[in-house]
Amino acid sequence: MAVHDAVSDVLLRVDGRWPVSAAAREFAAAGVPVFPCVPGAKRPLTEHGFHDASTDLARVDAWWRQHPGANIGLPTGATSGAVVVDVDVHGPVNGFEALNRARRAGLVNGWMFTVTSPSGGLHAYYPATPDTAQPSWQAARAGIDFRGDGGYIIIPPSAVVIYGASTPYALRQINTGPASTIDSGGLRDFLDPRPEPRRFNPPGQVRDRDVSRIAAWVATRGEGERNRGLFWAACRLAESGVAPSDALDVLTAAAGHAGLSEREVTTTVRSAYRAVHPPPRAAAASRADGFARPVPVASGLQGRGLS
Structure with missing residues (x-):
């Protein structure tokens, strides 16, 4: 043996x-x-x-x-x-x-x-x-x-x-x-495949089939995976040029089905969008180091608790 x-x-x-x-x-x-x-x-x-x-x-x-x-x-x-x-x-x-x-x-x-x-x-x-x-x-x-x-x-x-x-x-x-x-x-x-949405083209226009697929995936997250799954999904929407208000509309119901409150959804989506699109202060710090160009802030971050 x-x-x-x-x-x-x-x-x-x-x-x-x-x-x-x-x-x-x-x-x-x-x-x-x-x-x-x-x-x-x-x-x-x-x-x-x-x-x-x-x-x-x-x-x-x-x-x-x-x-x-x-x-x-x-x-x-x-x-x-x-x-x-x-x-x-x-x-x-x-x-x-x-x-x-x-x-x-x-x-x-x-x-x-x-x-x-x-x-x-x-x-x-x-x-x-x-x-x-x-x-x-x-x-x-x-x-x-x-x-x-x-x-x-x-x-x-x-x-x-x-x-x-x-x-x-x-x-x-x-x-x-x-x-x-x-x-x-x-x-x-x-065991838990993650959807790979196509990039939205042009930015800001939502393709229903892609967003629906992401929302359905978020809705099936179990306890211990809900916040992480929501954050991942919000990052993908942010990278694809989806406005934060649209992301909230899509993800609030899906994440609510998984057991998250509206406040938790808003906080997580806000964090995801800030991670993908740093605010001006973070972008300015990057320029001061000489390693990065300014990063535009996503439109729609004001309102609905995303500021």
Whole structure:
């Protein structure tokens, strides 16, 4: 059986009979940074969350002496050398359907090991890509999250209380073959493709089919993706020469369907237009450095709360 990295090596030895304190020490001794989370839950107990993760045995022992039943948190990404595809099952969303589509497309092969989560989902661990940023992201509609740089995961033998019962994370399978890195960006594009609108020509004239496609995409954003999706859509409209007032007309209803208030929509669209068309003061600063020509300010920024 191949030993892919320190995390899977420890999991081969640790099982549900181990106290979490002993397992946490075993991970730290193997060079895997860990930190404590609330017993039976996922919230970090340390002041700076996963940023406090450590392999220092004295520090780890002190944490678990203070919180003997604390769950074990593992920072994902370059810090630990492991990234995770987190498959969720909740309500009408079944992430296994999207995972199977991604598997058939060859996008999720090469995992090191898998863990069954207390909710019935799955955590598939992969080696982090060396010298390459792999930020965490969510694809809520697909029921899949990616835990990479800037994220963390709860690892066995931790347990979460669901409906009053303590349910553990459990090692499901170790890959006996070669492990490989995962194209996290390609996986996200596959699970949650973003529309690529054509440029509007001439500027300022809106083609209904392009704008409708963007609005429909915004309307389907789930929690955790709504603001980012709206900002992206507003930037695309700004780059295409759509007036801010028209962008608000198009995006307010769509983003409202996704759960955002009119005030949130106005603030986000304003930020997007200012990012694409900096105000005169920013343009003047660029000219002073000698690197940029003046950038015209989009018309229509006054009114409707966009100034």
